[in-house]
Amino acid sequence: MNLPGSNSDFHTEASLSETPSSHLFFLETGNITRVSEFLLLGLSEEPELQPLILGLFLSMYLITVLGNLLIILAVSSDPHLHTPMYFFLSNLSFVDICFTSTTIPKMLVNIQTQSKGITYESCITQMYLFTVFGTLDVFLLTVMAYDRFVAICHPLHYMVIMHPQLCGLLVLVSWIMCVLNSLLHSLMVVSLSFCTDLEIPHYFCELNQMIQLACSDNFLNNLVMYLAAVLVGGGSLAGILYSYFKIVSSIRAMSSSQGKYKAFSTCASHLSVVSSFYRTSLGVYLSSAVTHSSQSSAAASVMYTVVTPMLNPFIYSLRNKDIKGALKRFFGMTDLKRTLMLRLKKCP
Numbered sequence: 001m002n003l004p005g006s007n008s009d010f011h012t013e014a015s016l017s018e019t020p021s022s023h024l025f026f027l028e029t030g031n032i033t034r035v036s037e038f039l040l041l042g043l044s045e046e047p048e049l050q051p052l053i054l055g056l057f058l059s060m061y062l063i064t065v066l067g068n069l070l071i072i073l074a075v076s077s078d079p080h081l082h083t084p085m086y087f088f089l090s091n092l093s094f095v096d097i098c099f100t101s102t103t104i105p106k107m108l109v110n111i112q113t114q115s116k117g118i119t120y121e122s123c124i125t126q127m128y129l130f131t132v133f134g135t136l137d138v139f140l141l142t143v144m145a146y147d148r149f150v151a152i153c154h155p156l157h158y159m160v161i162m163h164p165q166l167c168g169l170l171v172l173v174s175w176i177m178c179v180l181n182s183l184l185h186s187l188m189v190v191s192l193s194f195c196t197d198l199e200i201p202h203y204f205c206e207l208n209q210m211i212q213l214a215c216s217d218n219f220l221n222n223l224v225m226y227l228a229a230v231l232v233g234g235g236s237l238a239g240i241l242y243s244y245f246k247i248v249s250s251i252r253a254m255s256s257s258q259g260k261y262k263a264f265s266t267c268a269s270h271l272s273v274v275s276s277f278y279r280t281s282l283g284v285y286l287s288s289a290v291t292h293s294s295q296s297s298a299a300a301s302v303m304y305t306v307v308t309p310m311l312n313p314f315i316y317s318l319r320n321k322d323i324k325g326a327l328k329r330f331f332g333m334t335d336l337k338r339t340l341m342l343r344l345k346k347c348p
Contacts, residue, residue: 035120035194035198036119036120037117037118037119037120037198038117038118038119038120038123038198038199038200038205039116039118039198039199039200040106040107040110040116040117040118040202040203040205041116041199041200041201041203042107042110042111042116042202042203042298043203043298043299043302050114053111054108054111054112057104057107057108057306058108060104060306060307060310061104061105061108061306063310064097064100064309064310065101067310067312067313067314067317068094068096068097068309068312068313069093069097070313070317070327071089071090071313071317071323072090072093072094074323074327074330075087075090075323075326076090077326078322078325078329078330080322080326081322081323084147084162085147085148085151085266086322087167088140088143088147088171089316091171092137092141092144093312095136095137095140096137096309096312097309099130099133099134099136099137099305099309100305100306100309100310102126102130102133102204103130103203103305104306106118106122106126106204107203107204118205123210124186124189124205126205127189127204127205127206128182128183128185128186129182130204130205130206130207131178131181131185131186131207132178132179132181132182133178134305135177135178135181135182135232136175137277138232138233138236138277139174139178139236140171140174141236141240141270141273141274141277142236142239142240143170143171144270145239145240145243145244145270146170146239146243147162148244148247148266148267148270149244150162152247152250152251152263152266152267153246153247153250181232184224184228185207185221185224185225185228188224189207189210189211189214189221192210192211192216192218192221193214193216194213194214194215195215197215198213201298202297202298202301203298204305206301207225208225211225233281237278240274244271247263247267250263251263251264269315269316269320272315273308273312273315273316276308276311276315280300280303280307280308
């Protein structure tokens with residue numbers, strides 16, 4: 001009689017080199033059996049919906065990348081935008097590009113090749129990068145709220161407080177904290193063992209899905225995950241709310257209506273992005289906790305993983321005259337250079 005967890009069980013499981021029905025593979029190293037592939041079920045398993053999903057997500061991904069690249073080009077090419085606010089905005093655009101690039105390309109490839117598989121190493125890497133860039137979004141939105149707080153509540157000391165060294169340090173610290181946070185979660189997931197049920201009801205390897213999929217004790221993983229979510233998400237939200245509480249107090253104290261409008265207009269875009277990100281992300285996790293439906297959670301997560309990064313450039317460009325002016329000057333300079341080059345070529 002074999003006891004559960006004995007070596008004979010491992011050898012029995014490892015002898016199943018491939019299960020034809022689900023194409024799940026296992027590798028054996030000593031007394032440890034490790035899975036080598038997961039299956040991403042995606043948003044839908046209906047064959048007729050796959051071309052529609054492919055076209056829709058490809059379009060959204062291209063719009064996201066192009067829109068955020070334009071923000072980065074506008075900020076980097078216009079000296080008038082070399083300020084702390086636009087420095088943080090360009091960093092947010094870069095992070096949004098990376099955020100969507102960790103999940104959407106793999107999803108598109110799987111749909112195109114009609115494959116659901118993702119290797120163990122690729123899944124852990126995807127989960128790590130997704131956590132890094134998702135957390136960076138939260139930190140940068142918090143830093144941008146602090147920047148607006150200093151600009152409106154301490155306008156005379158703004159350039160003294162928000163000097164380039166502090167801006168660079170804030171971004172660097174955000175990167176370090178996000179990398180360490182994601183590394184902790186990834187190392188804890190690597191220590192988990194997985195059984196034969198390796199189907200992930202999502203279109204990417206999400207941290208929560210990976211933890212729930214494990215057949216070993218995941219209590220510590222859940223504890224660390226929720227604790228980090230409270231500290232990072234709750235702490236950042238508290239910082240943003242405090243900043244805007246002070247901002248609203250300062251705006252109300254202004255005597256000039258024009259000054260009030262100008263102060264509010266500098267915060268409108270950031271407020272829109274913050275509310276969109278937190279509303280969709282909190283909605284996803286609260287709804288999943290109530291309904292316990294992984295497929296509905298995967299569909300709802302599209303809002304903060306794809307839609308919000310895609311809308312950010314539109315929010316900032318449509319409500320910001322500086323960005324629109326920089327883009328017009330950038331494309332105007334490009335057209336001028338092209339015209340000059342053509343004329344030079346025509347000259348004998």
